[in-house]
Amino acid sequence: MQLIRSENAFKIILNDTIVIEHSEKSPFIHLGVGKESIEQHYGDFKIKDKVIEKVPLTQVAFEGDQVTFSNCGYELTLKLALNDKRLEINAIQYDESTINRVYFNLKSNKEERFFGCGEQFSYLNLKGRNFPIWTSEPGVGRDRSTLITLQADQMGIGGGDYYTTNFPQPTFISDKKYLFHMDTTFYSDFDFTEDQWTQICVWGKPNSLFIESRDNYIDIMNLVTKTFGTQPMLPDWLLDGITLGMQGGTQAVYDKVKVAKEYGIKLSAVWCQDWVGKKLTSFGKRLFWKWEKSEEQYPEFEKLIQDLHKDDIKFMAYINPYLLEGTDLFNHAMEMNYFVKKRDGSAYIADFGEFYCGTIDFTNPEAMQWYKQIIQVNMIDIGIRGWMADFGEYIPVDSVFFNGKSGVEMHNEYPALWAKCNYEAVKERNLLGEVVYFMRAGGVGNAKYCTLMWAGDQSVDFTIHDGLASTIPAALSLCLMGNGLTHFDLGGYTSLFGNTRTEELMLRYLEYAVFTPYMRTHEGNRPDENFQYDQSAYCLEQFAGFSNLRHKLLPYIRHVVKENAITGIGAMRPLFMHYEDEKCLDIAYEYLFGRDLLVAPVHEAGVSEWEVFLPEDQWTHLFSKEKFRGGTVKVSAELGNIPVFYRNASEFRDLFKLI
Numbered sequence: 023m024q025l026i027r028s029e030n031a032f033k034i035i036l037n038d039t040i041v042i043e044h045s046e047k048s049p050f051i052h053l054g055v056g057k058e059s060i061e062q063h064y065g066d067f068k069i070k071d072k073v074i075e076k077v078p079l080t081q082v083a084f085e086g087d088q089v090t091f092s093n094c095g096y097e098l099t100l101k102l103a104l105n106d107k108r109l110e111i112n113a114i115q116y117d118e119s120t121i122n123r124v125y126f127n128l129k130s131n132k133e134e135r136f137f138g139c140g141e142q143f144s145y146l147n148l149k150g151r152n153f154p155i156w157t158s159e160p161g162v163g164r165d166r167s168t169l170i171t172l173q174a175d176q177m178g179i180g181g182g183d184y185y186t187t188n189f190p191q192p193t194f195i196s197d198k199k200y201l202f203h204m205d206t207t208f209y210s211d212f213d214f215t216e217d218q219w220t221q222i223c224v225w226g227k228p229n230s231l232f233i234e235s236r237d238n239y240i241d242i243m244n245l246v247t248k249t250f251g252t253q254p255m256l257p258d259w260l261l262d263g264i265t266l267g268m269q270g271g272t273q274a275v276y277d278k279v280k281v282a283k284e285y286g287i288k289l290s291a292v293w294c295q296d297w298v299g300k301k302l303t304s305f306g307k308r309l310f311w312k313w314e315k316s317e318e319q320y321p322e323f324e325k326l327i328q329d330l331h332k333d334d335i336k337f338m339a340y341i342n343p344y345l346l347e348g349t350d351l352f353n354h355a356m357e358m359n360y361f362v363k364k365r366d367g368s369a370y371i372a373d374f375g376e377f378y379c380g381t382i383d384f385t386n387p388e389a390m391q392w393y394k395q396i397i398q399v400n401m402i403d404i405g406i407r408g409w410m411a412d413f414g415e416y417i418p419v420d421s422v423f424f425n426g427k428s429g430v431e432m433h434n435e436y437p438a439l440w441a442k443c444n445y446e447a448v449k450e451r452n453l454l455g456e457v458v459y460f461m462r463a464g465g466v467g468n469a470k471y472c473t474l475m476w477a478g479d480q481s482v483d484f485t486i487h488d489g490l491a492s493t494i495p496a497a498l499s500l501c502l503m504g505n506g507l508t509h510f511d512l513g514g515y516t517s518l519f520g521n522t523r524t525e526e527l528m529l530r531y532l533e534y535a536v537f538t539p540y541m542r543t544h545e546g547n548r549p550d551e552n553f554q555y556d557q558s559a560y561c562l563e564q565f566a567g568f569s570n571l572r573h574k575l576l577p578y579i580r581h582v583v584k585e586n587a588i589t590g591i592g593a594m595r596p597l598f599m600h601y602e603d604e605k606c607l608d609i610a611y612e613y614l615f616g617r618d619l620l621v622a623p624v625h626e627a628g629v630s631e632w633e634v635f636l637p638e639d640q641w642t643h644l645f646s647k648e649k650f651r652g653g654t655v656k657v658s659a660e661l662g663n664i665p666v667f668y669r670n671a672s673e674f675r676d677l678f679k680l681i
Contacts, residue, residue, distance in 0.1 A: 054123035063178040065159035112230035132217040140191035142499040143492040144184035146610035152213040155190040164487040189464035205229040207435040247590030250504040251470025255587040263288030264569040265542040269296040285562040288569035295340035311346040327405040338408035344379040360389035384439035386424035397447040414463030438467025445471040475508035482514035482523035491625035497594040506592030511544035523552035533664040534623040582616035601637035618672035622665040632659035640670040
């Protein structure tokens with residue numbers, strides 16, 4: 023990293039590449055004033071910014087490590103620290119009473135590729151588009167050209183777009199092999215649309231930002247892990263076989279487990295999100311948000327858990343950070359002032375879709391401790407060994423938190439606090455590595471506090487932006503942000519406007535899920551209208567076959583997950599992590615599962631062949647045992663024959679030969 027100064031100008035050069043260049047004609051920093059408009063409908067947001075003033079800070083002056091940028095009476099100072107591989111900018115100061123927008127311009131070029139900015143469902147390479155950093159529902163359809171997106175928008179503002187995501191992060195990796203991170207929780211926008219520069223706008227003063235380089239992507243991942251942490255090891259019970267999502271109560275669970283065993287399904291756990299009871303809304307069957315077992319829905323609940331445990335089957339449940347109005351837990355939280363508040367000091371009770379809830383304020387230490395105890399006493403202590411820790415995106419922008427911050431500033435930080443609540447609840451019971459929870463909302467902080475991510479609510483179809491395919495770049499972008507353990511609802515989730523799950527979709531998800539950190543089904547938001555795994559003998563037989571394939575691969579899967587826990591390198595990795603071939607930088611729908619398996623999920627309906635790009639290496643098709651050296655190949659891909667290849671040099675090749 024090299025700083026070159028000249029009169030009223032400077033350059034910062036990284037490995038012969040200019041990453042920052044300031045001059046009067048092209049200033050590094052602008053200051054501005056904007057007036058935002060934020061429309062919120064549940065967890066969906068329509069955000070607009072009216073730029074009132076944007077002033078280029080054309081003048082620059084150095085005094086030691088302090089740099090002052092100025093123009094037209096506006097001034098910003100910062101401290102700049104530079105060493106061989108790292109540039110850090112901190113101690114940023116300006117008049118916050120008059121300025122509410124800061125813009126940073128980084129040098130780029132047309133061919134440069136960028137990856138990250140959190141979990142991205144539509145594009146792995148970010149160049150050519152802008153990406154707002156704001157946690158939200160991703161939306162239904164996420165494609166402005168489709169009818170389903172239009173219908174979802176008409177129902178609210180729920181259609182989404184290519185950039186809407188549960189898990190945004192003000193961080194990216196360049197193919198110039200550097201990591202950029204901005205430390206802020208404010209709304210920001212990363213604009214990669216211009217050929218020659220990248221502009222980053224933030225709606226408040228960032229704490230700091232840095233650029234740090236490494237020689238290769240593996241070393242960059244070590245830097246990511248050092249910066250953000252990594253997820254702990256997953257337990258063997260979660261890795262072995264499949265978790266079946268089921269609802270309906272105690273007897274229904276016994277019945278479904280019996281059928282699964284009769285068909286030879288390798289069952290690791292049952293996931294019963296309705297353990298708290300159900301509430302029917304126009305969206306579908308919702309849960310009764312009170313986080314206590316439902317004696318009516320699940321009589322003899324503890325006995326059910328014990329009976330399952332005797333068969334080496336765990337029981338998994340559901341919780342979120344909201345409490346339903348009128349319940350005992352809600353009333354206690356109201357009495358103790360544990361909810362996020364309105365500006366007038368009253369509890370912020372919000373509509374969550376035909377029922378009203380309060381949001382736990384995790385910046386209040388007493389509220390955090392109380393909610394941890396709910397998880398511990400009502401879930402962990404009675405034998406529940408895993409759960410979906412849902413939501414986190416719905417923070418109202420006009421709310422006020424215990425720590426004095428507004429909903430706008432806390433909005434992106436809240437998911438990590440929710441993760442921390444779950445993490446500490448498990449850790450305090452000394453059960454990290456045995457008890458698992460999975461989340462969809464996230465941001466900076468999730469990597470060290472969340473045991474497992476999941477991709478949220480995909481539509482039950484093959485669409486590229488919101489169907490099965492979208493979970494692949496989602497996993498790869500999460501990996502690059504230090505969240506190397508993720509999975510998806512096997513079969514998808516969202517069924518609206520006549521869009522329903524088919525058996526083919528379920529089976530394509532099934533074969534793909536084997537080669538991910540975790541296999542788990544979901545009945546979806548409208549179970550009665552969608553195909554379920556146990557509705558055909560053929561599907562049950564396939565579930566048996568692939569869950570047992572998972573069992574055979576357990577030594578390798580365990581190795582991959584352990585490697586992530588130690589190094590943070592990620593279980594599902596982009597091809598360019600291990601192959602320097604430039605073509606690998608553009609592959610968004612294939613991935614490496616660990617170092618030694620290349621997986622190319624079939625994400626279209628009605629196909630029996632699939633085209634796969636193989637980096638130059640010696641590969642063997644996992645099922646047919648056909649040999650390949652590299653390049654683009656076409657292979658058979660009928661149902662049940664997912665294109666998967668192993669490296670001949672793998673230390674696990676003897677295991678793979680037996681598949």
